[in-house]
Structure formats: C-alpha cells, structure tokens
C-alpha cells in the first residue's frame with residue numbers, strides 16, 4: 001500500500017498549488033537507509049505536520065530540503081528551483097527558512113543580533129559596497145533592523161532584544177529560533193520540534209504564533225512535531241514517516257486512528273476500541289518520550305480508561 005500511496009503523492013506534487021515537493025527522495029549513510037523514496041507535497045498556505053517515531057527520518061527530510069544532506073536520488077522542487085545539490089545558504093536565499101531541533105543560535109550575541117545574522121543569509125550582502133558604508137547601505141541596515149524588531153514584537157520578545165541569548169530561558173530560546181526563521185521573510189517555513197521541552201503556557205504561545213503566521217502571512221509550514229495533541233488541533237494535514245518510509249497522510253482524524261500509525265507508535269499494541277481522540281493523541285505523544293514499551297502500554301491503558309490527556 002505504501003508504494004501506491006507514494007506514487008499518488010508524487011503525482012500530487014504536480015498540482016498547481018504545490019509549493020514544495022519531494023519526489024522519491026532516497027538518502028543513505030553508508031549502509032544505513034534513512035529515507036526510502038519519500039514523496040511529499042506541501043501546498044500553498046498549508047500547515048502540514050510531519051510525524052513519526054524517533055529515528056523515522058523527519059529531521060533528515062528537513063536536512064535534505066535545506067541542503068545539509070544530499071539525497072542519493074530523487075528531486076526536491078521549490079517553485080521553479082530544484083534544491084538537490086544546492087548549498088544551504090543558496091537555498092535560504094530563495095526563501096526556505098527553518099528552525100533546528102537543537103538550538104543553533106549564537107549564545108554570546110544578543111537576541112536582536114541573532115535575528116540580523118539570520119536575515120543576512122536571505123537578503124545577501126555586497127562586501128565592497130558595504131565597506132564604503134554609503135547612504136543606501138545605512139538605509140538598508142535600518143530597514144533590516146526595523147524588520148527584526150517587528151518580528152521580535154510579533155513573538156513578544158521585544159523587551160529582551162538586547163539580552164545575550166545565553167541568558168535567556170530555554171523557552172525563550174525556542175521562540176527566538178522560530179523568530180530567527182521568520183526574520184528571513186521566508187516563502188516556506190520548516191519547523192523541527194519547536195515545542196519540545198516547552199511547558200503548557202509556552203506551547204500555547206507557540207501555537208498562537210504558528211497559526212498567525214499561517215493565517216495572516218499565508219506562509220506554508222512543514223512542521224515536525226511530537227506533540228500529537230498540538231498537531232491534531234492545529235495541522236491541516238498529517239504526513240507519517242516510519243523507518244524512512246511514507247506510511248500514510250490525511251486529516252488528523254484519519255491519520256491518528258489509522259491502524260498502521262497506531263502500530264508504528266505503539267509497537268503493535270492495539271488501540272482500545274472507543275479510545276477518545278484526545279487519548280489517542282496523548283498516547284502517541286507519550287510513546288515519543290523515549291519510554292520503554294511497557295510504560296507506553298501502561299500510559300495508553302491509563303489514558304484510555306480515565307480519558308485523561310497529558
């Protein structure tokens with residue numbers, strides 16, 4: 001079934017409103033197969049959640065799109081651009097911005113400086129021209145700075161703009177990573193577990209920012225996420241990877257109740273009949289916390305019987 005679906009995904013990538021498409025992307029490291037003919041299409045204005053168990057290949061998909069990894073075969077189309085073989089800064093300059101699973105900020109620079117540095121990869125520089133520091137360069141710098149200040153305002157970090165990143169809380173650093181991607185004024189945004197490690201309030205703030213970006217700026221977003229409740233609430237569509245292969249895609253309701261998805265997350269433990277949607281989400285999220293299988297089963301059973309969500 002997976003192959004047939006992958007083919008239809010590849011065909012779908014030819015639709016007029018597809019912004020970003022992977023077509024049969026295969027990635028190996030030595031003998032280790034990481035992605036196996038993965039086809040995926042992100043549509044205009046869409047919030048597409050890329051989910052799957054640990055090690056499924058989600059971050060590798062983003063790394064292939066951004067030029068950090070080079071797939072052995074397949075194509076990655078972004079508008080008129082074929083991204084395979086292009087360098088990361090080149091891909092950033094055509095409008096692809098991302099956040100990283102593990103920070104990647106400059107800890108000794110200020111919040112504002114981090115955004116300005118991020119913007120340079122998108123906007124570009126002309127060193128000789130800048131050395132002269134002409135009036136137009138000064139004006140451009142002022143405009144860059146204003147744009148970064150607007151982004152900080154948007155993510156409610158303005159008050160911290162002159163703080164060193166190293167002095168920020170973990171949650172503030174996560175939001176800053178998101179802001180840095182936004183400051184690049186991307187045409188497509190890739191998020192790698194932006195909510196990981198955040199408490200409930202910080203997750204709610206993040207959810208608000210993501211929705212506003214999608215609805216107001218109409219930026220399509222490919223969002224790697226482990227919090228199943230968040231993706232069920234926010235995403236237009238879910239796409240599931242398992243062991244580097246396409247498993248299924250569809251609406252959150254379709255995907256989270258799909259038996260193959262339950263199997264992939266819960267290692268073959270059948271979802272109890274009648275388990276509520278929020279229980280399913282919580283169970284899948286729990287399964288991602290790298291807990292041993294017996295704990296996952298226990299959590300699932302508890303959630304299913306009490307209806308509690310974590």
Ligand SMILES: Nc1ncnc2c1ncn2[C@@H]1O[C@H](COP(=O)(O)OP(=O)(O)OP(=O)(O)O)[C@@H](O)[C@H]1O
Pocket residue numbers: 029032034052053054055056057058059060061101
């Ligand atoms: N640079 C690399 N060299 C060797 N193996 C790699 C490399 N990058 C990823 N892998 C392997 O590829 C597989 C997929 O990794 P990836 O980080 O894409 O998974 P993931 O779905 O993002 O997992 P997680 O949910 O834990 O973040 C893993 O087995 C990982 O060890």
Ligand SMILES: [Mg+2]
Pocket residue numbers: 058059060101
């Ligand atoms: Mg990852």
